[in-house]
Amino acid sequence: MLFSSNARTNSARNISDIPTLYRIIECDICPTDRDNDYMLTLKSDSETTREIEVRRSRFIAYACRADSSDAAHRIVNSRRTRYPDARHHCSAYVISQEGMNPLLHSSDDGEPSGTAGPPILQVISHSGLSNLVVVVTRYFGGTLLGTGGLTRAYSDATAAVLDAAPKVSLVRQDIYQTEVSTDVAGKVEAELRAAGFHIDEVRWGALVDIKVVTNTPDELSSKLSSLLRDSVTVQKVGSREVEM
Known part of the structure; x- marks a missing residue:
């Protein structure tokens, strides 16, 4: 050319x-x-x-x-x-x-x-x-x-x-945050990873902030509600590009 x-x-x-x-x-x-x-x-x-x-x-x-x-x-x-x-x-x-x-x-x-x-x-x-x-x-x-x-x-x-x-797709996905108590945070993180969710960050304090990268927030909310046996609030806090 x-x-x-x-x-x-x-x-x-x-x-x-x-x-x-x-x-x-x-x-x-x-x-x-x-x-x-x-x-x-x-x-x-x-x-x-x-x-x-x-x-x-x-x-x-x-x-x-x-x-x-x-x-x-x-x-x-x-x-x-x-x-x-x-x-x-x-x-x-x-x-x-x-x-x-x-x-x-x-x-x-x-x-x-x-x-x-x-x-x-x-x-x-x-x-x-x-x-x-x-x-x-x-x-x-x-x-x-x-x-x-x-x-x-x-x-x-x-x-x-x-x-x-080696090739990848670089996908822009949203980041959602939820807070859970310290006594269940480890289990929640492990279960989310096992379900295929990408954990972006876990920050420990009086409550544990868990940030998850996903374009399916409804599935995330449903999974968290099932794990905690209660309604859960997830909040969009940003976005990032992820290799798939």
């Missing part, structure tokens, strides 16, 4: 900046929009590396979670440090922004314009994933691959690493 001739492949851009012919994310169905209830991404703290060889050139692809452009750039720099003798460290990232279109960025890092960063970005975008960065480090093997060969190599390396990377 190539962007328009006046596009700069080494600069951050929003999807609206890309001509319609070359637009690679359709935002009306794209799961990376933070206004939706979920986002597909890579598992936090995961790092995946895959290597392919094309006519003795090595393409080392690395993928990991990046929740901001600053984080993505730090990761790119860390790959430069990891392979200081490599000629190219080409990269791309997609970062979801709440209430805005995804932030897209690609870098050819010295490869012929449009042959490295944009193909990496295209594969990321077609995967439906967001909040990640892919860096492909190239060691030149002595044979020129041409623009078509480079595009295929960077695309294939990216596809290989994304296929292997």
